[in-house]
Amino acid sequence: MTPPPMSRRTALRSFAGIGALALTSAACSPGGSPAGSSSASPAAAGEPTSGRHFGAEWDSHARTFMSWPALDSVWGEQLPSVRADIARVARAVAEYEPVVLMARPDQRAAAQKACGSQVEVIELAVDDLWARDTVPVFVEEGGHTLGVDFNFSGWGNKQVHTNDAQVGRLLLAKYGIARAKAPLVAEGGSFETDGEGTLMVTESSVVNKNRNPGKSRDQIEAELKSCLGVKKVLWLAGVRGKDITDAHVDSIARFTAPGVVLVDRAFPGGPPDVWSRSADQARTVLKQATDARGKRLEVIDLPQPDLDKITGRGDDFVSTYANFYVANDSVFMPRFGDAQADDRTKGILQEHFPKRDVVMVRIDTIASGGGGIHCSTHDQPGKPA
Numbered sequence: 001m002t003p004p005p006m007s008r009r010t011a012l013r014s015f016a017g018i019g020a021l022a023l024t025s026a027a028c029s030p031g032g033s034p035a036g037s038s039s040a041s042p043a044a045a046g047e048p049t050s051g052r053h054f055g056a057e058w059d060s061h062a063r064t065f066m067s068w069p070a071l072d073s074v075w076g077e078q079l080p081s082v083r084a085d086i087a088r089v090a091r092a093v094a095e096y097e098p099v100v101l102m103a104r105p106d107q108r109a110a111a112q113k114a115c116g117s118q119v120e121v122i123e124l125a126v127d128d129l130w131a132r133d134t135v136p137v138f139v140e141e142g143g144h145t146l147g148v149d150f151n152f153s154g155w156g157n158k159q160v161h162t163n164d165a166q167v168g169r170l171l172l173a174k175y176g177i178a179r180a181k182a183p184l185v186a187e188g189g190s191f192e193t194d195g196e197g198t199l200m201v202t203e204s205s206v207v208n209k210n211r212n213p214g215k216s217r218d219q220i221e222a223e224l225k226s227c228l229g230v231k232k233v234l235w236l237a238g239v240r241g242k243d244i245t246d247a248h249v250d251s252i253a254r255f256t257a258p259g260v261v262l263v264d265r266a267f268p269g270g271p272p273d274v275w276s277r278s279a280d281q282a283r284t285v286l287k288q289a290t291d292a293r294g295k296r297l298e299v300i301d302l303p304q305p306d307l308d309k310i311t312g313r314g315d316d317f318v319s320t321y322a323n324f325y326v327a328n329d330s331v332f333m334p335r336f337g338d339a340q341a342d343d344r345t346k347g348i349l350q351e352h353f354p355k356r357d358v359v360m361v362r363i364d365t366i367a368s369g370g371g372g373i374h375c376s377t378h379d380q381p382g383k384p385a
Contacts, residue, residue: 052229053140055381056195056255057326058353061097062145062382064327065171066090067164068103068111068121069129074159075369082365086129087114089332089373092361094118097328098384102126102167124170125163130371132250133187134167135378136179139228145382147172147179148227150186155244156210182227184220185211189248189375191224194255197231197292199224204238205246232292236282239274243316243370247275250374251320253282254302256352258293261286264322265301267341302348303341311337312364321345323372326353328384332373335360 069086072079090099095118102124103111112121126134133155136147149168154161172179190205201224207217221233238247253263263283266276286299304319312319321341324333331353335342342360349358366376 051141052146054137054193054195054199054228054230055140056193056258057379058257059195059381060383061328061379062384063098063100063380064093065131065135065378065380066093066099066101066376067126067129067131067134067167068101068107070104070107070125070127070163071160074128078365078369082129082369083111083114085363085366086376087111087116089361089363089366089376090115090119092332092359093325093327093330093377096330096357102131102171104163122174124167124174126167127161127164128159129366129376130164130187130189131378132189132375133245134161134164135188136168136172136177137188137228138177138380140381141229145177145380147177148182149179150182150184150188152187153185153211155187155246156185156208158210158244180227182223184215184223184227186224187245187248188378189245189250192249192253192255193228193230194258194291196258197229198234198255198258199228199230199232200234200236200249200253200255200261200286202238202247202249202252203235204240205248208240208246210246230292234286234289234291236285237278239278242274245370247278248375251318251323251372252279253286254322254324256349259291259295260298260300260352262300262302262322262348262352264320265303267304267306267319270307300348302345305336305338305341309338309341311362312367314368316368316370318367318370318372320372323374324349325373325377325379326356327377327379329355330357330359332359332361332377334367334372335362336367337364 069075069082075082090101093099099119101115101119101121103121104125105123108121108123134152136149139146139148152165186206191199191201193199206220240246253261255261264279283299286297290296302321321333324331331349333345333349346358
């Protein structure tokens with residue numbers, strides 16, 4: 001019998017109960033030195049690293065990184081269809097910027113055939129498709145790109161990640177990018193920046209004993225500021241224990257410009273649940289917040305589709321449009337099949353990104369596994385080669 005897929009929207013499963021990685025240093029170690037080693041941090045904890053800049057997603061990209069899902073123990077009978085989704089996203093993004101897809105050596109040829117010649121497929125062993133979380137977070141420092149490795153732990157040891165835990169180190173080495181090992185565990189989908197010093201973070205996904213046992217929110221905020229060079233952190237509550245990520249921010253709230261945030265809103269008429277309440281809480285916090293420049297935020301709803309009209313199915317289906325991806329000259333959003341909602345969202349995104357093409361991509365299997373286009377992509381800042 002084929003095992004059921006392990007979903008990012010599924011509560012703790014086979015790896016629950018394994019202790020999370022504990023890191024004790026309070027600053028971001030440069031150059032790949034282990035956190036807490038004799039290598040001095042470039043800044044004291046809580047102080048933005050001098051010259052370090054975490055750019056916005058709408059800045060120029062050198063490339064997009066993606067991963068080829070490898071394990072039928074995770075996806076079961078859905079593995080062929082989720083690979084088709086990943087290939088579809090890769091081909092779409094490759095029309096606008098270089099795409100590098102990581103695949104296991106024995107799966108490289110099949111991945112290349114599925115993605116086509118416009119996508120570069122490299123041999124680098126991965127476990128699953130969630131490049132947003134496994135690839136390091138890129139910042140600029142001293143005119144160079146630096147990869148901050150947030151010690152991917154399978155979302156608190158909830159899923160096998162033997163290879164995915166090594167992606168950060170191996171990918172940076174392959175591209176000759178300096179590595180800074182963070183003193184905490186986090187994933188790229190757990191925070192979002194406006195590119196001007198403001199960071200949105202879901203508390204549930206980082207102030208959590210399954211990632212950072214014993215660390216307070218203040219400690220984690222200080223470490224995020226040090227590692228990423230940001231000046232202000234806006235904390236959203238999120239949701240604990242209801243999905244494998246503990247509610248990443250990139251499915252709840254997204255910046256479209258400094259001072260402008262789109263926030264997920266559930267389709268009207270449905271009963272309130274933990275996800276709609278989480279988005280409502282985020283909306284309330286953001287409407288009352290100021291950014292790193294001291295400016296109030298403009299908060300705009302991004303309504304979900306009618307679940308009776310979408311083409312995807314599954315208890316773990318992620319129907320938020322917030323998980324869009326901004327690439328060079330383009331924005332990629334899901335086509336869920338509710339034509340009215342799809343078109344409405346395209347119009348909203350087009351209004352906020354008027355100089356970019358807004359491209360719909362069907363991702364029903366990725367969404368059924370608890371993620372979206374943003375979850376499956378990771379941008380590297382810079383100019384395309």
